[in-house]
Amino acid sequence: MASAELQAKIDQWFKWDKCEKTRAEIQNLIKSENWKALGDVLLxxxxxxxxxxxxxxxxxxxxxxxxxxxxxxxxxxxYMKKIFSEKDRINRGVVFGYDGRHNSKRFAEISSNIFVRAGFRVYLFRQMVLTPMVPFTINLFKCLGGVMVTASHNPKDDNGYKVYWENSAQIVPPHDKHIHNTILECLEPWPNSFDTKGLYICTCLMTDPKDAISAYVQRITADVPQKFVDLNSRGDLRFVYTAMHGVGYPFLEKIFAAVKIKPVIFVKEQNEPDPDFPTVPFPNPEEGRSALDMAIQLADREGVTHIIANDPDADRFALATKNPETALWKIYKGNEIGALLGWWAMFLYKEKNPNGDLRNCWMIASTVSSKILRAIGRKEGFNFTETLTGFKWMANEADRLMKNGKTVLFSFEESIGFMFGTNVLDKDGVSAACQLVTMANYLRAVEGISLDEKLNRIYNEYGFHYNNASYYFCYEPPVIIKIFERLRNFTGDQKTYPSSILEGKYKIKYVRDLTNGVDTEQPDGNAILPVSASSQMITFTFENGLVITLRTSGTEPKIKYYAEMCAQPGQSDFEGLTNTTNEMVSAIVEEFLQPNVNNLKPKTD
Known part of the structure; x- marks a missing residue:
């Protein structure tokens, strides 16, 4: 029998919910007397x-x-009515977009309906769009904000509600807490909140921002100088492309045509949006070989040596190339793509500004990403800064820099997210694809080298940066907390951390814990970067230069680790540095995460 608390929530659900499907789900749980499941979803x-x-x-x-x-x-x-005037709500409005997932369109329409009834102008796309279109449209029309309905690369049963503010970047504190508190004040549905029948009839406040799509194509392609458009038109490289059952292909096709990149050979089975993701259980190209298997098979059949990919909402970008001598495929890590695109952003800026310098230019990376841009900047003269993990932080930092008269060339994070320039203040997998392919055509035509050869030249010139990053699945939140609490109470006392690994072979120099604000590198022992008690994140810096961060994912049941060893320019012992890094990472995983003890499941490949 349901407890009084649970019964009250059941009654509330049936009073408020108007969806027959979800009402039936609750009714079936009641019939089967599954009180635990009811408690999980309602309490x-x-x-x-x-x-x-x-x-x-x-x-x-x-x-x-x-x-x-x-x-x-x-x-x-x-909440937005509290912040913005009636004039702004009517004239500037908000943007809503949706991808190809189950319920995405319905969720966007429900939201648009509520905003229209609340007196806002609404720009609702009438077609599925890639996530970057929402922040781009906010900026284009000077809107108050917007929402993209997507769960990006999550499994098929998930969906999400991604909110942007008037600067076209994702919200950051304190907006999130204020919005959450205002939601709690508005739990009971307003009259007609579910009723979207007349949504598209209300032409006075409802607009399809379809012109934003052509404006997006124009802006992205304008970043490719004519010289490189000409090189694209003469290039003989071909690329296999997978949209991962998502929305990316129509946008990529328009942009590639505009900059004269030869049409891609697309994976037919994955090119159209399909919310069931029938060929990839985890529709995330970051998964590596398992997610790119069909693209690799197609490339092998077609004799193509380059693969590019987007995730389902096309904000991420992946790259793979085939070694012509060994016939082996290399799937690039996000840090490697970041090094290539960062160098390319600097190179293009110099091409466009031959008499300028880089002192007013900036590049940004998240704190768990490679510091290769910092190394390049030290030699070339541009500035580098890092932020907390997530493009919400990088985009807002880019916005702050631009408002102070700075030029932001490039931003990235290791989880294959790239922001080339500032046309979109978020990661954009289609613009990244455009720039990477143009770069590949230039390197082949002018320098006579491959992308991998260019990467090695970057490492030789600016210092080898070797990264070892992966993750484990953990579906039990209490286990995650136990793992991290053990590390921050290592000797039994609070705020005592491990001092070494492998019985003292490699000693830890500094510890930064952004869950509780500890940073032993700082004179006062307090962290400089923002602290969040609701997430787990600890960074260990070793005496030999290795830096590794352990953190939880904000959107998936994962414990992630990111390790990097940075060499000095000219230091050539790549193999030795690689072996040391791998040895240390293996020890850290076993000693700190204890996968067997905690029943953690490794990444699939």
Missing amino acids: TRLEFGTAGLRGRMAAGFNRMNELVVVQAAQGLSS
Whole structure:
């Protein structure tokens, strides 16, 4: 029998929810007397954070569904009404976009309906779009903000609600907490919140921002100088492309045609949006070989040596190349692509500004990403800064720099997210693809080298940066907390951390814990970067120069690790540095994460 607390939530659900499917889900759980499952989905709720909302689609306050989206839209619109004037709400409005996932269009329409009824002008795309289109459109039309309905690369049962502010970057504190609190004030559905029947009839406040798509194509292609368009037109490289059952291909096709890149050979089975992702259980090209297997098979059949990929909402970009001598495929890590695109951004700036210098230019990376841009900047003269993990932080830092008259050339994070320039203040997998392919054509035509050869030249000139990053799945939140609490209470006392690995062979110099604010490198022992008690993140810096960060994912049940060994320019013992890094990472995983003890599941490949 349901407890009084649970019964109250059940009654509330049936009073508020208008979706027959999710009402039936709750009813079936009641019939089977599955009180535990009912408690899991009804007694807690999805918390609105800096990533907005993301979760499994199912009935319940702790899942993604129509009622939770209604509540989110009511809270967000109410909060924005507190911030912005009626004139701005009508004239500037908000943007809504959606991808090809189950319920994405419905969630966007429900939200648009609520905002229109609240007196906002709404720009709702009438077609599926890539995530970067929402921040681009906010900037183009000077909107108050926007929402992209997507769960990006998550499994098929998930969906999300990604919120951007008027600067076209994702929200950061304190907006997230204010929005969350306002949602809690607006939980009961307003009259007609679910009713979208007349949504497209309200032409006075409803607009399809379709012109933003052609403007996006024009802006992205304008970053490719005519000299390189000509090289593209003469290039003989071919690329296999997979959209990973997502929305990327129509946008990529337009942009590639505009800069004269030869049409891609696309993986037919994965080229159209399909919310069931039938060929990839994890539709994330970051997964490596398992996600790119069909693209590799197609490339081998076609005799093509280059593969590019986007994730389902096309904000991420992946690259693979085939070695013509060994016939082996190399799947590039995000840090390697970041090194290539960072060098290319600097190179293009010099091409466009032959008499200028780089002292007013900046590049940005997240704190868990490679420091290769810092090494390049030290030699070439541009500035480098790092932020917390996530493009919300990098985009807002880019916005701050631009408002101070700085030029932001490039930003990236190791999880294959790249922001080339500032046309979009978020990662953009299609613009990254455009620049990377143009770069490959230039290197082949002018320098006579491959992308991998260029990467090695970058390492030789600016210092070898070897990265070892991966993750483990952990589906039990208490286990995650136990792992990290053990590390920060290592001797039994609070804020005592490991001092070495492999019985003292490699000693730890500094520890930075952004969960509780410890940073032993700082004179006062306190962290400089923002601290968040709601997430786990500890960085260990070793005396030999290795830096490794252990952190939890904000959107997936993963414990991630990121290790990097940075060599000095001219230091040539790549193999020795690689072996040392791998030895240390293996020890850190075993000693700190203890996968066998904690039943952690490794990455698939």
